[in-house]
Structure formats: structure tokens, C-alpha cells
Amino acid sequence: MIRFGPAGNSQSFYNAGYKSSVDAPKWLNSIGLSAYEYQCNKGVNISKEKARQIGQEAQKYDILISIHAPYYINFGSQEEEKLQKSKEYIYECVEVAKEMKAQRIVFHPGSCAKVERSLAFETAKKAIMEVVNTVKEMQADGIFLCPETMGKKNNLGSSDEIIEICKMDEMLLPTIDFGHINAFEGGSLKTEEDFENLLKKFIDQLGYERMKCFHSHFSRIEYTSQGEKKHWNYEDKQFEPDFEPLAEALYKLKLEPVIICESKDYMAEDALVLKKIYQETLEKRV
Numbered sequence: 001m002i003r004f005g006p007a008g009n010s011q012s013f014y015n016a017g018y019k020s021s022v023d024a025p026k027w028l029n030s031i032g033l034s035a036y037e038y039q040c041n042k043g044v045n046i047s048k049e050k051a052r053q054i055g056q057e058a059q060k061y062d063i064l065i066s067i068h069a070p071y072y073i074n075f076g077s078q079e080e081e082k083l084q085k086s087k088e089y090i091y092e093c094v095e096v097a098k099e100m101k102a103q104r105i106v107f108h109p110g111s112c113a114k115v116e117r118s119l120a121f122e123t124a125k126k127a128i129m130e131v132v133n134t135v136k137e138m139q140a141d142g143i144f145l146c147p148e149t150m151g152k153k154n155n156l157g158s159s160d161e162i163i164e165i166c167k168m169d170e171m172l173l174p175t176i177d178f179g180h181i182n183a184f185e186g187g188s189l190k191t192e193e194d195f196e197n198l199l200k201k202f203i204d205q206l207g208y209e210r211m212k213c214f215h216s217h218f219s220r221i222e223y224t225s226q227g228e229k230k231h232w233n234y235e236d237k238q239f240e241p242d243f244e245p246l247a248e249a250l251y252k253l254k255l256e257p258v259i260i261c262e263s264k265d266y267m268a269e270d271a272l273v274l275k276k277i278y279q280e281t282l283e284k285r286v
């Protein structure tokens with residue numbers, strides 16, 4: 001089963017009269033979604049009690065929870081203090097994840113704006129492996145750390161880099177952000193074959209069992225020669241990528257990822273649009 005859900009709360013969640021993310025699982029279930037990415041992207045500022053409540057609601061309503069770690073993480077930094085702070089953000093997320101029963105922590109690997117890409121990448125691999133070893137001692141069984149493919153040229157996180165990072169340990173599971181990859185590669189994801197080739201590369205390198213339930217982000221993203229510029233909604237069809245060819249590729253390769261929609265304002269609504277496209281793909285095949 002592919003799970004669809006939003007990154008954070010849609011405006012319509014608030015318009016429906018809800019104020020707290022504690023109500024998100026119930027609301028998502030009521031509209032037909034089954035995943036939720038809780039946003040700690042501006043810092044890990046949630047009480048244990050609230051995290052526990054969200055976790056209880058998520059179990060009650062069968063919502064798979066992931067947490068997006070702070071944007072400030074930079075494992076490519078050459079400053080020891082910044083590396084240490086980056087590691088601590090992940091540890092804080094792990095503590096929240098334990099309370100929230102979240103299974104996946106999504107993070108951006110880091111920047112290579114100030115140093116040579118290869119140096120930043122080697123630094124990041126070493127730091128991420130140290131994080132993995134520490135998290136193994138945190139009694140966080142079942143939690144995956146999910147490095148994300150990035151859309152800007154001066155960020156670490158090409159598809160090959162994410163594969164190489166994930167090869168280091170089974171605790172690492174890729175977050176494939178299709179809009180990011182398309183932006184990073186200047187419009188590489190158009191046809192079913194494009195998506196299939198990308199996914200096959202991940203399967204070849206990491207194995208089908210690990211990749212079957214990979215984590216992913218989907219939204220239309222405007223880009224320039226420097227990569228990602230802006231997230232749009234699904235109806236903004238002048239921007240790529242389309243979901244139909246991806247739905248076909250997922251069906252063909254028997255993949256069942258968690259798909260988090262990161263549209264600009266309509267994350268939950270667009271997650272439902274993606275779900276509908278996927279269901280139509282299945283119906284065509286029967």
C-alpha cells in the first residue's frame with residue numbers, strides 16, 4: 001500500500017476549525033490520507049506531551065508519521081561546532097520520534113556552497129555515520145534516518161550522493177524528492193522511462209527490499225540553472241514534474257513508498273490528487 005499525506009498542515013485544516021497538530025491524524029484519516037510529515041524544519045520545539053498525543057492519535061487513525069528535521073543541519077560544514085549542532089538536531093528529532101511513534105526522520109545532508117563538493121561530501125558521510133552509531137544507542141528501534149535528494153546545485157544530495165550515503169548503514173533510507181531531482185538535473189523527469197530508470201538505479205544499488213517502502217516528497221518545483229527555485233501546487237501544470245508517469249513506474253516496479261506532498265498551500269488537497277491519479281493507474285491495469 002502506498003501511503004499519501006501532507007508536509008505539515010494545509011490551510012484547509014485550519015479553515016475546518018482545527019488549531020493543533022494533535023488533531024491532524026484524525027482529520028487526515030477523515031479525508032482519506034494515511035501519512036503525515038510533522039515539520040521541525042525551523043527547530044525542534046515540541047513538548048514530549050504533545051508529541052505523545054500526536055503519536056497516540058496517529059496509531060488510532062493509522063497514520064504513518066515522519067518528522068522533517070531542521071533546515072539548519074549542515075553535515076558538510078568544516079566547522080566542528082556546526083557539525084556538532086547538526087548532530088544534536090537529529091538526536092532531538094529522535095527523542096521526539098520516540099514519543100510520536102514516528103518511523104522516519106527526514107534531513108537535508110548539507111551545503112557545499114563554501115567548500116569543494118567532494119570535501120563537503122566526505123565530511124558529511126563521516127558525520128552521518130557518527131550520528132547513525134549514536135542513534136543505535138538511543139533505543140530508537142525501527143526508526144530510519146532519511147537523507148533527502150536536494151534541488152539546489154550548492155546543496156549535497158544528488159541521487160548518487162544519497163545512494164552512497166544510504167549504502168553506509170541499513171538505518172539510512174532515501175527520501176527521494178522527485179521535484180528536487182528534476183530541478184537539480186534541469187528537467188530530467190518527464191516520461192515513465194525517466195522515473196523508472198531513476199528508481200531502478202536506487203533498487204540496483206540498495207536492493208528491492210530496502211527500496212520497496214522508500215520515503216518520498218512530491219511537488220511541482222520551478223527551477224533555474226542553479227536548480228530549485230519555488231514550490232507550486234499540482235494544478236500549476238506549467239511546472240514539472242507530472243505525477244502520472246511516476247505512478248506508472250511505481251506500479252510497474254512494485255514499489256510502495258510513503259509519498260509526502262509539499263505543494264505550496266494545498267499539501268493535503270494535492271496529496272489526495274496524487275492518490276487519485278495512482279488509483280486511476282491501478283484501475284487501468286485491472
Ligand SMILES: [Zn+2]
Nearest residue numbers: 068106108148
Ligand atoms: Zn526537505
